[in-house]
Amino acid sequence: MSDHAHDISRHVRIYVTVFIALLIGTVITVALNYMHFDSMALTVTIALFIATIKGFLVAGFFMHLISEKKAIYAVMLVTVFFFAAMMYLTVWARDEMPRGTQYISVDTRPPGGASSAGH
Amino acid sequence: MEIPYAVQARPDTGLFNAKVGIWLFLASEVMLFGALFSSYILLRVGADPGSWPHGLLNIPIGTFNTAVLITSSVTVVLSWASLKVGNFARYRKLQFVTILCAVGFLGIKSFEYREKFAHYEVWQTDGTRRIGHIDYNGRSPLFWKTETLRQMKLDSIKFKSDPYHYTMSTRDMAAGKKAAAGKEHPMEEIKTADIKRLSAFVPAHGTYFAIYFTLTALHALHVLAGAIVIAYIWGPGAKLWKRNPEQYINRVEVSGLFWHFVDLVWIFLFPVLYLL
Numbered sequence: 001m002s003d004h005a006h007d008i009s010r011h012v013r014i015y016v017t018v019f020i021a022l023l024i025g026t027v028i029t030v031a032l033n034y035m036h037f038d039s040m041a042l043t044v045t046i047a048l049f050i051a052t053i054k055g056f057l058v059a060g061f062f063m064h065l066i067s068e069k070k071a072i073y074a075v076m077l078v079t080v081f082f083f084a085a086m087m088y089l090t091v092w093a094r095d096e097m098p099r100g101t102q103y104i105s106v107d108t109r110p111p112g113g114a115s116s117a118g119h
Numbered sequence: 120m121e122i123p124y125a126v127q128a129r130p131d132t133g134l135f136n137a138k139v140g141i142w143l144f145l146a147s148e149v150m151l152f153g154a155l156f157s158s159y160i161l162l163r164v165g166a167d168p169g170s171w172p173h174g175l176l177n178i179p180i181g182t183f184n185t186a187v188l189i190t191s192s193v194t195v196v197l198s199w200a201s202l203k204v205g206n207f208a209r210y211r212k213l214q215f216v217t218i219l220c221a222v223g224f225l226g227i228k229s230f231e232y233r234e235k236f237a238h239y240e241v242w243q244t245d246g247t248r249r250i251g252h253i254d255y256n257g258r259s260p261l262f263w264k265t266e267t268l269r270q271m272k273l274d275s276i277k278f279k280s281d282p283y284h285y286t287m288s289t290r291d292m293a294a295g296k297k298a299a300a301g302k303e304h305p306m307e308e309i310k311t312a313d314i315k316r317l318s319a320f321v322p323a324h325g326t327y328f329a330i331y332f333t334l335t336a337l338h339a340l341h342v343l344a345g346a347i348v349i350a351y352i353w354g355p356g357a358k359l360w361k362r363n364p365e366q367y368i369n370r371v372e373v374s375g376l377f378w379h380f381v382d383l384v385w386i387f388l389f390p391v392l393y394l395l
Contacts, residue, residue: 001271004203004204005204008203008204010199011200012197012200015193015196015197015200016193018193019142019189019190020195022189022192022386023189026181026182026185026186026189026389027186029390029394030178030182033178033390033394034293036289036290036293040395043394043395044395047391047394047395048387048390048391049353049391050390051386051387051389051391054134055386055387058192058378058382058383058386059383062192062193062195062196062375062382063376063379063380068133068357069133069134069181069314070133071131071132071133071134071139072134072139072142075139075142075143075146076142076146078146079146079149079150081148082150083149083153086150086153086154086157087153087156087157087160089162090157090160091366093161107229115351
C-alpha cells in the first residue's frame with residue numbers, strides 16, 4: 001500500500017470513529033433529557049456541552065479544521081470574534097427586552113399568570 | 120478562459136480558490152444562523168415564566184433525523200476519501216446514500232411540520248387553555264384559526280384534548296403523557312362562543328413556533344440546496360472526473376464542507392428546539 005493510500009485509510013478509520021462518537025453523543029443527549037433534572041441551568045449546560053463536543057468533532061475531523069492552512073484559521077478567528085460579539089449583544093439586551101416579545105399578549109393570558117392545562 | 124487556482128494552490132493562501140471561497144461563505148452562514156440563535160435566546164429569556172412551550176416536538180423522530188444527518192455527513196467524507204484513492208464506483212455509492220439521507224431528512228421534517236399544522240391550542244373565555252386535535256367529520260383539519268370558526272359558521276368544535284399542557288413542568292408533562300399512553304383521548308365539544316382564540320402550532324401561534332419554523336425551515340432550505348449541489352456533482356457533473364479528476368475531487372470537497380456545516384447547525388438546533 002502506498003503512503004498516500006495508507007494515509008487515506010487511516011483517515012477513514014478516524015471518520016468512522018467520529019461517526020460512532022456522534023451517534024453516542026446524540027443518544028446520551030436524548031437519554032439525559034428523559035432524566036428531567038430539576039435545574040434548567042444544568043439541563044442547558046449539559047445539552048450544549050455535548051452539542052459543542054459534537055460540533056468540534058464535525059468541524060475538526062469531517063471538515064479537517066484540525067489540520068488546515070493559516071488562511072482558513074484567520075477566517076475562522078474573525079468569525080468567532082464577530083459571533084461572540086453578537087451573542088454578547090444578546091446578553092447585554094436581556095434586561096431591556098423590547099415590548100411585544102412576550103410569548104402571548106396580555107389579554108389572552110389566563111388570570112394568575114401561567115395557565116392550568118384545562119384538566 | 121481557464122479559471123485560475125481551481126486545482127493548484129494559490130501561493131499566498133496555500134489553498135485552491137474554491138476552498139477559500141466556501142470558508143468565507145460558511146463564515147457568513149455562521150453569522151446568519153448566529154443571529155437567529157441569538158433571537159431565540161432573546162425571545163426565550165423574554166418569555167413570561169412558564170409560558171415557553173416545551174415537550175411539543177416529537178423527540179424520537181428528531182433523534183432519528185439527527186442520526187440520518189450524521190450518517191449523511193460520514194458518507195460525504197468517506198466518498199471524498201474514495202475519490203482520493205481513485206475509487207469512483209465507491210464514491211458513487213456513498214454519495215447516493217448521502218442524497219437518500221437528504222431526501223429522507225426532508226421527508227421526515229415535512230411529516231413533523233404536518234403534525235404541527237394539525238395540532239391546536241384553544242384559549243377559552245374562562246381562562247382555560249387546552250391543546251389537542253380537532254375532529255371535523257372524522258378528519259383532522261390543518262391551519263384552522265379563530266376566524267375559520269366564524270367563516271364556517273360553526274357553533275362548536277369537537278376537540279380531543281391532550282392530557283398535558285406545555286405550561287406544566289417537564290416532569291408533570293412527562294407523567295401526564297405516560298399516564299395517557301395507549302388510551303383514547305376524550306372528545307369534548309367546545310362552543311365557539313366560549314373560544315377566545317384558536318391556533319394551530321404555526322408561526323402565528325407564538326414566538327416559540329415563530330422561531331422554530333424560521334430556524335428549521337431555513338435549515339431545511341440549506342439541506343435542499345446542499346442535496347441539489349451534491350446530486351449535480353454526482354450525476355451530470357461527473358463528466359469532469361474523466362477530464363480533470365483533481366478539480367472534481369475539489370468540487371466534492373467544497374460541497375462536502377457545506378454539507379458538514381448543515382450537519383453542524385442541526386447538532387445545535389436539535390437539543391435547543393427539541394430538548395430544552
